[in-house]
Amino acid sequence: MWSFILLFVLSLIAYFVTDNLIPRVGKLCINAGLYGVDLCKTNKNKIPEGTGVVSGCLCLVTNFLFIPIIFGSGLMDTQQFPHNEFAELLAGLLCICCMLLLGFADDVLDLRWRYKVLLPTIATLPLLVVYYVNFNSTTFLVPIPLRHWFGVSIDIGWLYYFYMTVLAVFSSNAINILAGINGLEVGQSVVIALSIILFNVIELGSDQYKAHSFSLHIMIPYLATTLALLKHNWYPSKVFVGDTFCYYSGMTFAVVAILGHFSKTLGLFLLPQIINCVYSVPQLLHIFPCPRHRLPKYSAETDLLYASRTIITKKDMKNSTKFVLNFLTAFHLIDKIEDDECITVNNLTLINFFLIKLGPKSELKLTSTLLLFQVLCSSMAFLIRYPMASYFYDA
Amino acid sequence: MWSFILLFVLSLIAYFVTDNLIPRVGKLCINAGLYGVDLCKTNKNKIPEGTGVVSGCLCLVTNFLFIPIIFGSGLMDTQQFPHNEFAELLAGLLCICCMLLLGFADDVLDLRWRYKVLLPTIATLPLLVVYYVNFNSTTFLVPIPLRHWFGVSIDIGWLYYFYMTVLAVFSSNAINILAGINGLEVGQSVVIALSIILFNVIELGSDQYKAHSFSLHIMIPYLATTLALLKHNWYPSKVFVGDTFCYYSGMTFAVVAILGHFSKTLGLFLLPQIINCVYSVPQLLHIFPCPRHRLPKYSAETDLLYASRTIITKKDMKNSTKFVLNFLTAFHLIDKIEDDECITVNNLTLINFFLIKLGPKSELKLTSTLLLFQVLCSSMAFLIRYPMASYFYDA
Numbered sequence: 001m002w003s004f005i006l007l008f009v010l011s012l013i014a015y016f017v018t019d020n021l022i023p024r025v026g027k028l029c030i031n032a033g034l035y036g037v038d039l040c041k042t043n044k045n046k047i048p049e050g051t052g053v054v055s056g057c058l059c060l061v062t063n064f065l066f067i068p069i070i071f072g073s074g075l076m077d078t079q080q081f082p083h084n085e086f087a088e089l090l091a092g093l094l095c096i097c098c099m100l101l102l103g104f105a106d107d108v109l110d111l112r113w114r115y116k117v118l119l120p121t122i123a124t125l126p127l128l129v130v131y132y133v134n135f136n137s138t139t140f141l142v143p144i145p146l147r148h149w150f151g152v153s154i155d156i157g158w159l160y161y162f163y164m165t166v167l168a169v170f171s172s173n174a175i176n177i178l179a180g181i182n183g184l185e186v187g188q189s190v191v192i193a194l195s196i197i198l199f200n201v202i203e204l205g206s207d208q209y210k211a212h213s214f215s216l217h218i219m220i221p222y223l224a225t226t227l228a229l230l231k232h233n234w235y236p237s238k239v240f241v242g243d244t245f246c247y248y249s250g251m252t253f254a255v256v257a258i259l260g261h262f263s264k265t266l267g268l269f270l271l272p273q274i275i276n277c278v279y280s281v282p283q284l285l286h287i288f289p290c291p292r293h294r295l296p297k298y299s300a301e302t303d304l305l306y307a308s309r310t311i312i313t314k315k316d317m318k319n320s321t322k323f324v325l326n327f328l329t330a331f332h333l334i335d336k337i338e339d340d341e342c343i344t345v346n347n348l349t350l351i352n353f354f355l356i357k358l359g360p361k362s363e364l365k366l367t368s369t370l371l372l373f374q375v376l377c378s379s380m381a382f383l384i385r386y387p388m389a390s391y392f393y394d395a
Numbered sequence: 396m397w398s399f400i401l402l403f404v405l406s407l408i409a410y411f412v413t414d415n416l417i418p419r420v421g422k423l424c425i426n427a428g429l430y431g432v433d434l435c436k437t438n439k440n441k442i443p444e445g446t447g448v449v450s451g452c453l454c455l456v457t458n459f460l461f462i463p464i465i466f467g468s469g470l471m472d473t474q475q476f477p478h479n480e481f482a483e484l485l486a487g488l489l490c491i492c493c494m495l496l497l498g499f500a501d502d503v504l505d506l507r508w509r510y511k512v513l514l515p516t517i518a519t520l521p522l523l524v525v526y527y528v529n530f531n532s533t534t535f536l537v538p539i540p541l542r543h544w545f546g547v548s549i550d551i552g553w554l555y556y557f558y559m560t561v562l563a564v565f566s567s568n569a570i571n572i573l574a575g576i577n578g579l580e581v582g583q584s585v586v587i588a589l590s591i592i593l594f595n596v597i598e599l600g601s602d603q604y605k606a607h608s609f610s611l612h613i614m615i616p617y618l619a620t621t622l623a624l625l626k627h628n629w630y631p632s633k634v635f636v637g638d639t640f641c642y643y644s645g646m647t648f649a650v651v652a653i654l655g656h657f658s659k660t661l662g663l664f665l666l667p668q669i670i671n672c673v674y675s676v677p678q679l680l681h682i683f684p685c686p687r688h689r690l691p692k693y694s695a696e697t698d699l700l701y702a703s704r705t706i707i708t709k710k711d712m713k714n715s716t717k718f719v720l721n722f723l724t725a726f727h728l729i730d731k732i733e734d735d736e737c738i739t740v741n742n743l744t745l746i747n748f749f750l751i752k753l754g755p756k757s758e759l760k761l762t763s764t765l766l767l768f769q770v771l772c773s774s775m776a777f778l779i780r781y782p783m784a785s786y787f788y789d790a
Binding site for chain 1: 420423424426427428429448452455456459460462463466469470473476478479481482485486488489492493495496499500503504505506514517518520521524525527528531
């Protein structure tokens with residue numbers, strides 16, 4: 001209990017330090033040429049990019065300072081020191097630190113796609129080794145209706161490690177894909193973090209309380225520093241958070257979920273990101289043309305955002321393109337405009353989907369609506385996780 | 396034994412990958428505006444800055460990939476898994492990763508001095524906790540001639556942790572201060588790394604073989620990736636290594652020395668850096684004026700480097716300045732030119748000291764001479780560590 005009070009105090013200090021440092025580091029970023037221009041504004045001010053590195057570093061520093069407090073009792077009697085739990089925390093912080101480095105390098109150097117997939121994969125290795133030696137549980141519980149065929153649980157062996165790696169890589173990139181309007185990256189991360197914290201607090205009473213208090217030790221400083229970042233990144237953004245923030249956030253979620261054994265629950269919290277990713281597949285696989293940026297289009301006249309569009313030429317349209325086009329049209333999932341030579345459809349992102357369904361919106365309203373959807377998904381996750389789970393699993 | 400052969404193979408691959416990646420990342424650096432101009436050349440080509448991040452990342456990646464090999468036997472039987480050794484390795488890699496991040500942030504954003512001292516201090520915390528729970532030996536052996544007064548050993552308690560923090564912070568900054576001419580930062584790091592590796596190999600036969608093989612696991616990939624960097628950084632430099640490399644190198648040395656229990660021996664290997672630091676004190680404390688850069692001066696006519704100088708005005712010269720000036724003059728440690736109004740002396744760095752004692756030199760010759768001095772110091776370290784130590788300590 002005392003350790004949580006101290007954690008709150010440290011996190012509160014971290015909030016104020018982050019809040020204070022962001023404008024200063026922002027100036028350094030602009031001096032270093034690390035800035036962008038907000039495409040959804042009429043003014044062309046230089047806005048510092050990559051400031052997620054500040055909140056990330058402060059989150060790490062808070063965690064470092066907190067180590068002697070978490071392991072206080074172990075430090076009194078080193079014979080009883082929980083080396084395995086300490087290794088867990090170190091492996092988690094190492095993964096997070098690696099992603100912070102990769103993200104910042106990406107913001108500065110604009111790395112290629114392959115590194116964005118390769119490096120999180122390698123960065124996850126210490127985490128997998130820790131998981132292997134501390135738990136090595138690779139079984140899934142089978143839902144009651146399916147037990148007739150599959151038995152009570154299935155051991156998927158090394159595939160479980162593959163699954164965890166995919167989760168870490170997906171999570172690291174998921175927030176980066178659902179991004180591009182003021183406050184959305186940080187806002188969705190705050191909603192996910194709050195959901196994880198609520199879930200951890202509920203589960204503190206269970207026999208898995210150690211795993212959940214581990215998660216809280218990382219998530220509370222994360223939330224504090226991220227809220228400070230949100231203050232500066234909220235509409236109208238005074239700083240951009242960069243890939244730094246997206247990678248580091250995603251990896252933080254993956255770390256606590258893997259070591260806290262709630263990776264499936266994290267999957268539920270990441271539902272909007274998963275939907276966005278699945279919806280994007282036709283463009284990511286180049287079945288539809290994929291422009292470099294798929295941001296909504298800003299109209300200075302109306303001060304509203306409109307869905308951005310991509311053009312498919314009819315002449316040499318592949319069968320796969322035709323099939324996907326018909327499928328999406330049948331389910332009313334795209335906004336299609338056709339003439340003799342080409343078809344234009346909205347770019348396949350969740351942001352554009354909201355715009356074609358709800359009509360043009362101001363940037364602030366659009367962000368709020370998307371965040372509301374994130375909150376709804378989290379609420380649904382709790383519904384599935386609690387009342388409904390008892391139907392599928394034993395209590 | 397097998398694990399060392401695999402480590403060599405992995406490190407060799409890391410060498411070639413680093414060698415291959417550096418020119419590519421160099422181009423990205425130039426595109427990102429992360430470049431400098433070589434002040435000791437007549438041409439004004441853009442030279443990429445901060446490429447130490449490539450060798451640093453590759454060193455980390457090699458270490459990650461090597462984890463399952465080091466702990467192979469522990470992984471077979473997880474009941475016997477050495478959690479404490481694993482935590483040691485993770486804490487070490489975490490410190491190194493933090494310094495890589497800090498260094499790269501410094502290269503891009505040009506951070507203030509206070510962060511350069513504060514952040515390594517905090518980054519060392521996981522290392523100190525690991526040391527505390529795994530060893531917590533805070534005693535120094537007293538040399539035989541002094542035992543009459545102090546006893547066989549002195550326990551300095553928490554001061555030992557202060558000493559290790561200072562070592563880590565000093566080591567992280569030491570290479571950065573003895574720097575500025577082509578190949579010097581990387582060259583000295585290679586000499587120090589080779590000295591550490593030789594020392595570890597000699598000590599593999601002792602009862603401390605675990606600590607020394609731990610050190611080798613980190614130092615061999617470090618050496619391989621650093622040699623690849625040296626190839627591109629050697630005179631005439633095609634890339635600059637940046638603070639990234641200096642911080643990360645220094646922290647790597649500190650990590651292996653602290654966890655390998657040879658911090659005093661590392662002190663001997665860092666003798667040129669210590670001399671440089673002590674010699675710089677009058678300027679660092681602003682007893683003498685300290686210009687932003689203290690690099691030697693390049694003359695395009697002769698293609699030689701000359702000692703750069705600082706000007707002390709006689710009018711309001713403080714007593715402390717007078718005292719230090721007289722002291723350094725008495726021991727022939729500076730080159731002084733005096734007129735009615737002011738005194739000019741060489742900037743107090745080891746590089747300038749070599750230039751005033753040996754006369755102007757070409758950049759290549761100067762680097763080679765300084766590296767030769769580093770080799771001499773290492774040889775002396777081995778002399779002190781082996782034949783002479785038996786005089787001061789029991790065998």
